[in-house]
Amino acid sequence: MSSVSALSNSVVVPEGPAVEVLQLRKDFHRREGLHRCRITALKPVSFSIARGECVAILGQNGSGKSTLVRLLSTLLLEDGGAARIFGHDVFREPRRVQRLINRVSVEASFFKRLSAIENLSYAARFYGLRRRETRVEIPRILARVGFPLERATGPMEDLSRGMQQKVALARALLTSPALLLLDEPTTGLDPRSKLEVQDFIREVRRVHDATVLLCTHDLAEAEELADRVGILHAGELICLAPAAELKRRYRAETLEEAFFSATGTALAEEEVVSE
Amino acid sequence: MMRGAATTLRSELMGFSGIVERNTYIIKRYAWWELAWFVWTLANTLTIAFIAKGFAASGAKIDVNKATSWLLIGALVWSYLGMVFGLLVEMVQWERWEGTIEHTFMAPLSRSMHLLGTGIFGVLYGIVRTAALFVVVALFFHLELPHANYLAALVVLLVASVSFIGIGMMTSVLPLISPEKGVQLGYVAQGLLLVVSGVYYSVSVLPGWMQALARISPATYALRALRSSIIDGAGLSSLWGDIWPMIVIGVIAIPLGLEIFRRGERYAKRAGKLKRSG
Numbered sequence: 008m009s010s011v012s013a014l015s016n017s018v019v020v021p022e023g024p025a026v027e028v029l030q031l032r033k034d035f036h037r038r039e040g041l042h043r044c045r046i047t048a049l050k051p052v053s054f055s056i057a058r059g060e061c062v063a064i065l066g067q068n069g070s071g072k073s074t075l076v077r078l079l080s081t082l083l084l085e086d087g088g089a090a091r092i093f094g095h096d097v098f099r100e101p102r103r104v105q106r107l108i109n110r111v112s113v114e115a116s117f118f119k120r121l122s123a124i125e126n127l128s129y130a131a132r133f134y135g136l137r138r139r140e141t142r143v144e145i146p147r148i149l150a151r152v153g154f155p156l157e158r159a160t161g162p163m164e165d166l167s168r169g170m171q172q173k174v175a176l177a178r179a180l181l182t183s184p185a186l187l188l189l190d191e192p193t194t195g196l197d198p199r200s201k202l203e204v205q206d207f208i209r210e211v212r213r214v215h216d217a218t219v220l221l222c223t224h225d226l227a228e229a230e231e232l233a234d235r236v237g238i239l240h241a242g243e244l245i246c247l248a249p250a251a252e253l254k255r256r257y258r259a260e261t262l263e264e265a266f267f268s269a270t271g272t273a274l275a276e277e278e279v280v281s282e
Numbered sequence: 283m284m285r286g287a288a289t290t291l292r293s294e295l296m297g298f299s300g301i302v303e304r305n306t307y308i309i310k311r312y313a314w315w316e317l318a319w320f321v322w323t324l325a326n327t328l329t330i331a332f333i334a335k336g337f338a339a340s341g342a343k344i345d346v347n348k349a350t351s352w353l354l355i356g357a358l359v360w361s362y363l364g365m366v367f368g369l370l371v372e373m374v375q376w377e378r379w380e381g382t383i384e385h386t387f388m389a390p391l392s393r394s395m396h397l398l399g400t401g402i403f404g405v406l407y408g409i410v411r412t413a414a415l416f417v418v419v420a421l422f423f424h425l426e427l428p429h430a431n432y433l434a435a436l437v438v439l440l441v442a443s444v445s446f447i448g449i450g451m452m453t454s455v456l457p458l459i460s461p462e463k464g465v466q467l468g469y470v471a472q473g474l475l476l477v478v479s480g481v482y483y484s485v486s487v488l489p490g491w492m493q494a495l496a497r498i499s500p501a502t503y504a505l506r507a508l509r510s511s512i513i514d515g516a517g518l519s520s521l522w523g524d525i526w527p528m529i530v531i532g533v534i535a536i537p538l539g540l541e542i543f544r545r546g547e548r549y550a551k552r553a554g555k556l557k558r559s560g
Contacts, residue, residue: 035554077557080388084551105390114558116381118304120311129307132300133389135293162311178385 023094025186025218026056026079030088033074048074050242051088061212061219062247063233065226065266071242072222076190079220080110092186106134109184113191115171119164123149123174126163127181134182141181148177153203169200176207180215187211189221193228201228208232226262236262240270297391301399305369309407320411327357327419330482350423351513356481358412359505362439363446363472365408366401370450371468373400374457381558393547394540397454401447409439429515435508437518441528442504448535449475449500455546461555475501500531 030051036043049071056062066072077083079090081101090097092104117126124145131141149159152173163171172192179187189208193201205228211217223229229236230250237247246253246269250262257268267273309316334349377383386396420427453471457464478492479485479501485493496502507524510516518525550556 077384077554080384082384082388082551082556083554084548102390102392105388108388110385110388112384114381116383116385116558118308118311118380118382121304121307125304125307125311129300129304130385130389132303133297133386133391135296135390137296 023058024055025058025060025093026054026220027091028055028079028088029053029090031075031078031085031090032087033071033078033083034086047242049078052239052242052244053088054237054244054247056218056220058218059212059216060235061208061221061233062235062237063221063223063229064237064239064244065223065229065262066239067224067270067272070239072239073190074242075239076110076112076188076220076222079186080108080188081105107185108188109179109182109186110188110190111172111175111179111192113194115163115168115175117163117171117174120162122161123154123159123163123166123177126174127178130178131181136181144181145177148180149174152177152180152207169196169203172196172200172204173207176204180211183215184217186218186220189219189223191223192221193223193225205232226266230262238266238269240272245269293390294392294395297389298395298399298402300391301396302403305400305403305407320414323361323411324415324418327354327361327415328422330354330357331419331423347426348513351425351427352509353482354416354419354423354425355508355512356505358416359501359508360476360481361415362408362412363476363501365411366404366443366446367450367453367468367472369400369404369407370397370447370454371457371465371472373397373454375461375465378457378461378558383556383558387547387556393543397451397540397543398447400454401443401450404450405440405443405447408443409436412439427512430513431511431515431517434511434516434518434521438504438507438511438521438525438528441525441532442500442507444532445500445528445535448532448537448539451536451539452542454539455543458543458546458550459555475499478502480505498531500528500535503528 030053031049032047032051033049035046035048037046038044052071052075054062064072064075074083078085079092079097081097081104085098093107095103095107097104127145127149128138128141131145136144146156146159149156154170154173154177158166158170163174166174176192187208192208193204196204208219208221209232212219219232221229221233234249235247236250236253238245238253246256248256253265253269254260254262257265259265259268263273331350331354333353334344334346337344337349338346374383377386419425449471453468456467456471460467478488478495479499480488480496481501485496485502488496503524507516507521510521510524547556
């Protein structure tokens with residue numbers, strides 16, 4: 008079934024899986040003294056995500072989660088393999104892919120002096136939304152994510168991190184993405200804001216039939232929201248299955264134990280070191 | 283097929299308007315910053331325009347009104363070019379600083395609309411700002427320009443702007459491929475362009491190799507044509523000799539600028555430089 012939005016930027020979403028990743032690989036090169044060394048951020052990774060599914064990828068810092076999201080967001084070019092989003096080649100047809108996706112990342116990426124409405128308004132224009140549509144849609148979506156409208160015309164720099172993250176969610180939803188890429192969207196949020204964001208993710212799936220790829224450190228969040236959970240360790244996708252099956256496979260009581268059994272490290276270990 | 287083309291065009295123009303809209307908000311929100319910068323540019327322009335009076339006071343026999351106008355046009359073109367180049371060169375760096383770079387580059391916005399939107403906004407804002415600067419300085423010095431052909435000057439500035447945008451696009455790729463040094467290199471390019479173009483002197487005083495570079499700089503023709511139109515009142519027909527080279531440079535510079543940026547963007551995506559921390 009193809010989905011069509013009522014907005015002017017509506018895009019017909021083709022049949023087939025939402026995401027197909029085949030042997031996707033990414034290397035970076037760093038200079039160390041006189042030498043250039045190659046760092047493999049993502050080893051050949053393969054998986055697919057069905058339309059409407061929510062897949063969570065767990066991994067420590069530096070495990071390759073953000074590299075994967077940035078590859079699928081058309082912000083990086085691959086060093087091997089392929090990726091297709093709703094049948095479109097991410098690296099050969101980036102503009103077609105860009106119309107179908109949006110992303111919420113851990114940092115609130117806005118022009119801080121501009122207001123929420125101004126930030127959303129110009130960004131919507133990049134996705135083909137007319138002014139008369141955004142005049143109606145922006146306040147409606149901000150209200151839906153629980154953002155107080157009386158704060159919508161003040162500079163973003165005066166907003167709390169939780170509020171900024173709500174604006175980021177509103178920006179993603181405004182463009183009616185068929186695939187929502189969430190890169191640690193609740194990291195650093197207070198418990199209440201975290202729950203609000205998680206409720207919103209459920210609603211986006213339920214109401215918009217959106218497919219979600221969620222990269223997170225939060226095991227409870229992954230178990231709660233995702234149909235399947237993947238573990239990415241040192242650039243390698245070790246497993247991808249429903250949380251219950253992972254626990255069974257690794258003979259673990261909890262997802263945390265399963266993560267430990269799969270990787271040999273606890274998810275929080277490296278974060279503690281880096282702090 | 284026609285409907286598809288119309289939809290694509292509409293989407294491109296919408297993206298273009300998004301860039302103009304964003305820059306308008308930024309100027310509005312940084313109004314005091316803009317005012318401070320205007321005053322700084324005004325002070326800078328006055329110091330240059332006073333040079334003519336200074337020479338006259340030290341005994342040199344010069345037409346102070348004409349010399350002041352001559353220097354003033356050079357200072358205004360420097361300021362105008364700085365405006366257009368500044369917006370283009372800082373486009374990437376500003377987004378990196380604010381953290382919006384990934385969102386902008388993953389949006390379905392064609393790079394041509396992205397760059398042209400930034401360049402054309404720079405031209406429009408630059409013309410308003412430069413005109414305001416010109417009026418203030420002309421009043422300050424009681425400049426008499428009875429023959430000035432402002433319409434011809436505006437046409438010259440617009441034609442020159444096409445090539446300025448093209449060259450600006452080429453320099454705007456620098457912060458993309460070199461987050462640490464890119465902006466500075468962009469300003470070096472702007473400075474070099476003006477040095478060889480006779481910004482405060484005739485190109486004829488330059489060494490031979492610099493004169494050769496002056497011939498491929500659009501600023502050379504822009505400065506000469508602007509001086510002729512404002513000081514001598516030259517019309518478009520007599521300025522044609524300076525206008526056509528600017529058209530030729532513009533026709534080459536825009537597609538070349540886009541291609542250079544496209545290649546730079548591919549490199550940045552390959553090397554992982556398209557992110558806020560570089």
